[in-house]
Amino acid sequence: MTRLFRFIVPIACFLIFQGVYAIDISFSASSGGGTVGIAGSYDVDDSVGVSGKASASFDGGVSMTDSQSLSGSGDADIKQVMYGSGGADYVLNYALDILGATSIKGTGRSTLTPVAGSASRSVSTTGTSLMTSELSGVQGGDFAGVWSYGQSADVSTTQSVDTGQSVTASQSISAEGLYVWAYGGAIDAYGNWAETSVGVLDGRVVADQEVEAGNSAFANQTAELEGGYGWAWAAAEDEEGNEAWTESYVEDGDITTGQYAAADDGASASQTTVVEGEDGRAESYAEDDEMNRVMTWAMIENGTLETDQMVWAGEDWWFDDEGAVASQHTFIEADRGNATSMAWDDDGNFASTSASMTNGTLETHQDVWAGDDWWFDYEGAEAYQDTFIEADRGNATSSARDDDGNFANTSASMTNGTLETLQGAWAVEDWGDDYEGVEAYQNTFIEADRGNASSAARDDDGNFANTSATMTNGTLETYQGAWAVEDWVDDYEGVRAGQWTMITAENGSAMSRAEDTNGSYIKIGAEVENGSLETNQWVEAVNSARGYQNTSIVGDFALAFCEANNTDRSYFAYVANRIDGNASLEFEGNATVNASEAWANLSSHAEGDRIRGLATSTFGTISDEYWGSCNYDIVAYENGTSGFLAIAKGTTI
Amino acid sequence: MNRFRTLTTALLLAALISTAPAASWTGSVHNVTDGSSWWIHRQSGTMKLNISSSVEGEIAPIAVTPAGRVLSPHYSGMADLDANDVRLQERTAALEGTYSSEEQISLKAEAEASVNRTYSKPAGSNVWTITLEENWPVALNASRTVDYVGKNINDRDRAGNSGDSVGASFLYNKELSRERNVALRLERLNATVIATNDTIISVDVFPTRSTVYYITSHSTGIADLRYRQLDSRGDLINLGEERYSGTYDITRKVEMESVYTNDTDEKDWLSCCVGGCSDLDPCEIASWGEVGVFDCACS
Numbered sequence A: 001m002t003r004l005f006r007f008i009v010p011i012a013c014f015l016i017f018q019g020v021y022a023i024d025i026s027f028s029a030s031s032g033g034g035t036v037g038i039a040g041s042y043d044v045d046d047s048v049g050v051s052g053k054a055s056a057s058f059d060g061g062v063s064m065t066d067s068q069s070l071s072g073s074g075d076a077d078i079k080q081v082m083y084g085s086g087g088a089d090y091v092l093n094y095a096l097d098i099l100g101a102t103s104i105k106g107t108g109r110s111t112l113t114p115v116a117g118s119a120s121r122s123v124s125t126t127g128t129s130l131m132t133s134e135l136s137g138v139q140g141g142d143f144a145g146v147w148s149y150g151q152s153a154d155v156s157t158t159q160s161v162d163t164g165q166s167v168t169a170s171q172s173i174s175a176e177g178l179y180v181w182a183y184g185g186a187i188d189a190y191g192n193w194a195e196t197s198v199g200v201l202d203g204r205v206v207a208d209q210e211v212e213a214g215n216s217a218f219a220n221q222t223a224e225l226e227g228g229y230g231w232a233w234a235a236a237e238d239e240e241g242n243e244a245w246t247e248s249y250v251e252d253g254d255i256t257t258g259q260y261a262a263a264d265d266g267a268s269a270s271q272t273t274v275v276e277g278e279d280g281r282a283e284s285y286a287e288d289d290e291m292n293r294v295m296t297w298a299m300i301e302n303g304t305l306e307t308d309q310m311v312w313a314g315e316d317w318w319f320d321d322e323g324a325v326a327s328q329h330t331f332i333e334a335d336r337g338n339a340t341s342m343a344w345d346d347d348g349n350f351a352s353t354s355a356s357m358t359n360g361t362l363e364t365h366q367d368v369w370a371g372d373d374w375w376f377d378y379e380g381a382e383a384y385q386d387t388f389i390e391a392d393r394g395n396a397t398s399s400a401r402d403d404d405g406n407f408a409n410t411s412a413s414m415t416n417g418t419l420e421t422l423q424g425a426w427a428v429e430d431w432g433d434d435y436e437g438v439e440a441y442q443n444t445f446i447e448a449d450r451g452n453a454s455s456a457a458r459d460d461d462g463n464f465a466n467t468s469a470t471m472t473n474g475t476l477e478t479y480q481g482a483w484a485v486e487d488w489v490d491d492y493e494g495v496r497a498g499q500w501t502m503i504t505a506e507n508g509s510a511m512s513r514a515e516d517t518n519g520s521y522i523k524i525g526a527e528v529e530n531g532s533l534e535t536n537q538w539v540e541a542v543n544s545a546r547g548y549q550n551t552s553i554v555g556d557f558a559l560a561f562c563e564a565n566n567t568d569r570s571y572f573a574y575v576a577n578r579i580d581g582n583a584s585l586e587f588e589g590n591a592t593v594n595a596s597e598a599w600a601n602l603s604s605h606a607e608g609d610r611i612r613g614l615a616t617s618t619f620g621t622i623s624d625e626y627w628g629s630c631n632y633d634i635v636a637y638e639n640g641t642s643g644f645l646a647i648a649k650g651t652t653i
Numbered sequence B: 001m002n003r004f005r006t007l008t009t010a011l012l013l014a015a016l017i018s019t020a021p022a023a024s025w026t027g028s029v030h031n032v033t034d035g036s037s038w039w040i041h042r043q044s045g046t047m048k049l050n051i052s053s054s055v056e057g058e059i060a061p062i063a064v065t066p067a068g069r070v071l072s073p074h075y076s077g078m079a080d081l082d083a084n085d086v087r088l089q090e091r092t093a094a095l096e097g098t099y100s101s102e103e104q105i106s107l108k109a110e111a112e113a114s115v116n117r118t119y120s121k122p123a124g125s126n127v128w129t130i131t132l133e134e135n136w137p138v139a140l141n142a143s144r145t146v147d148y149v150g151k152n153i154n155d156r157d158r159a160g161n162s163g164d165s166v167g168a169s170f171l172y173n174k175e176l177s178r179e180r181n182v183a184l185r186l187e188r189l190n191a192t193v194i195a196t197n198d199t200i201i202s203v204d205v206f207p208t209r210s211t212v213y214y215i216t217s218h219s220t221g222i223a224d225l226r227y228r229q230l231d232s233r234g235d236l237i238n239l240g241e242e243r244y245s246g247t248y249d250i251t252r253k254v255e256m257e258s259v260y261t262n263d264t265d266e267k268d269w270l271s272c273c274v275g276g277c278s279d280l281d282p283c284e285i286a287s288w289g290e291v292g293v294f295d296c297a298c299s
Helices: A003-016 B002-019 B290-294
Strands: A023-031 A034-044 A048-057 A063-085 A090-112 A117-139 A142-162 A167-187 A193-213 A217-237 A243-263 A267-287 A293-315 A322-344 A350-374 A378-401 A407-431 A435-458 A464-488 A492-515 A521-541 A545-566 A571-593 A598-617 A620-638 A643-652 B023-031 B037-044 B047-059 B074-083 B086-095 B097-109 B115-121 B128-134 B138-161 B164-195 B200-219 B222-230 B236-245 B248-258
Touching: A023 A048, A023 B115, A023 B128, A034 A048, A034 A090, A048 A090, A063 A117, A117 A167, A142 A193, A167 A217, A193 A243, A217 A267, A243 A293, A267 A322, A293 A350, A322 A378, A350 A407, A378 A435, A407 A464, A435 A492, A464 A521, A492 A545, A521 A571, A545 A598, A571 A620, A598 A643, B023 B128, B023 B164, B023 B200, B037 B164, B037 B200, B047 B074, B074 B097, B074 B138, B086 B097, B086 B164, B138 B200, B164 B248, B200 B222, B222 B248, B236 B248
Parallel strands: none
Antiparallel strands: A023 A034, A023 B023, A034 A063, A048 A063, A048 B115, A063 A090, A090 A117, A117 A142, A142 A167, A167 A193, A193 A217, A217 A243, A243 A267, A267 A293, A293 A322, A322 A350, A350 A378, A378 A407, A407 A435, A435 A464, A464 A492, A492 A521, A521 A545, A545 A571, A571 A598, A598 A620, A620 A643, B023 B037, B047 B097, B074 B086, B086 B138, B097 B138, B115 B128, B128 B164, B138 B164, B164 B200, B164 B222, B200 B248, B222 B236
């Protein structure tokens, strides 16, 4: 008998045989240095019938088979220990506790040898005040077990456990009642563990669970539940401390899910889930031993959620990378829906991406990552999404913040329409040649009553850049982004934002703004009414601010401008073109502001019923008005003590 | 030389018994309510043992060193056979004299058949019935003759079969001539335990067995003859003990048989194992050597 076995058997017997009114029956057999046995403790009502038969065989080594049955009503408290020693010592434990059942039916079987054992138990109860059924096994430090629980419930469960190469436990449960619950757990000799659970309040559950321990740990379940409040989850943690879990729950609704968790040189968890109810949620989380963390979730109000989620945390997934990864593919049809993914690395870099909607549908793919040594020495946090929304309201946002305080965000939203976006954000270090910073991008198409897309970045020094596009009753297509960086190429640092945008709508505008640490800013923009606007804009702020746009507008109304404003010294430069009626504008402009000057200029070709050109500063304003077709070159400049304004026009009648 | 042969035979016998492949099983019932409990342990093996020996010689002093150190003349021999509670014990010790003996032992045991246990408590009842069923047969035949004339001989044997036992002890004999034949049979064993949630009501152990013991002797010292037979609950139902001091010629045959069907709820029986061996003569279960034989105060 090994030291472990000598330890386990007395403990198990001590725990089991504590009944005050019980009969203990044991039977063991030995041969050739091997021993098998079964011991049971029975505390049952007179109204409960119990029978069993065990047979010990000695042909070709000792072994034992056992079968048993249970029937009747009332209370039953049965505990059994099955064991083998002389080879790979093991112990199987079974405990059944039933209170106040109107009917009880149960069967069981066991097959035991000195090196391996298996046992199965089935029990069905109705009208049970309380019932628990537990079956577990331990061998060589590996443990696996399953539990079923019911309160004021009808419970039918079939459980089994096997030892040998590894320890596995499984159960199939069908239960309905005030509170029903099923759980499976496994932990191996090295500390790898995995668990899975399903439960419901005031409802029903049908589930299959399986757990295994043996130089690793696994847990999986398939479950269907319906009730006032229900949940299902699976979790795992490996011996290094990498952990992962996935779960789903619902209020006043139902869940159909398949879940899996593993601890095997890393921890992973996944689920394929459908939730339908008043409130529902499915989420997954992973954290590695370095505290790189990821999380992804999807949630609904009054609707349906379909999601595939996966999380992983560990080392050496591909090459020498380590960290945590999460992904989800989700479809939502609901009054409200949201899908979000987040990542934090161990240095404090953070990235997230999120999509949400009201009264409609949402489909999204999201991926997040946080870790170290990705590819070469690259480390940080990243988040991406590919999303389509058709709803009364929809929004998709991605943002990143690095450990120095640099921040970037990109967002798209709409009202009464569709939104399709591909976007991402990351906060990284040591990307390429010591580059670090945050970035956020999106490629978005919106067709809706209202639509907006914007991107912004702020660096740790306070430089800020933003770009946005907005429209009403039309379409908006944009590729835009913002970033705040340090040590880019030759120690460059600062913020940038830019967009290429195409709008066809009743109203449309595209604006960009950059502001330096002194509060001086540049702002460029373009607007259209009842027409189309195509613009290419970018702005940046690096202890100064500058921007550029190249814009084409066709519509009833067109406006494009460039502004540079030194708020610290209260001077500015502004140039613009405006067209009212049958407008067509080809516009290219720049704006720059720094500690000593503000400067703006434009070069354009304008057509329309009423065309105006404008240049203004603190010294004054000059303007020009025309109709038909003309070309403009306009400049505004000011340095605080002097400046000039100029409009040059070439006309074509 | 003769003494050497006899010792060799005894050691070989012990070795054969101890190295035989063993199988065992244990069953128990414990009532937590009042603490009453019962258990049974059985051990056997699938084996055969055949021994035949013949000894004839003088027990005499011998010089073992060039300086002339002389060993005291003596002979001692023992045999312990135990297969599934079918037992044969023999102890012999003799001082200087003329000694001859012949012995044949044949043992056959099987422990391959499954051992079955059942338990049941019908719904509506508080009575538990636990049964155990074993089919591990044992057959042991042993015959032995001893002839001795000399300073002193002690010769004892005992045959046991699932609690039944028969034996004879010849002590402090200057002349001893005896012939003994033993036939022990064990077919199977059934046991039934009846209990409630409050206590164990009854335990019946039913080993189907037969014991035949035949002896004829001539002795000049003490001759003790005894037999014992138990029922299914371990209660003593037949017992005989006799002591003869002096010169006697004795002939005796004891046959005991207990036959049970597989229907195990018949009568009251208890195996030897339940009562243990506490009621045996301590000298019968003690380790026997030269000193033990001649200093024995149990007679």
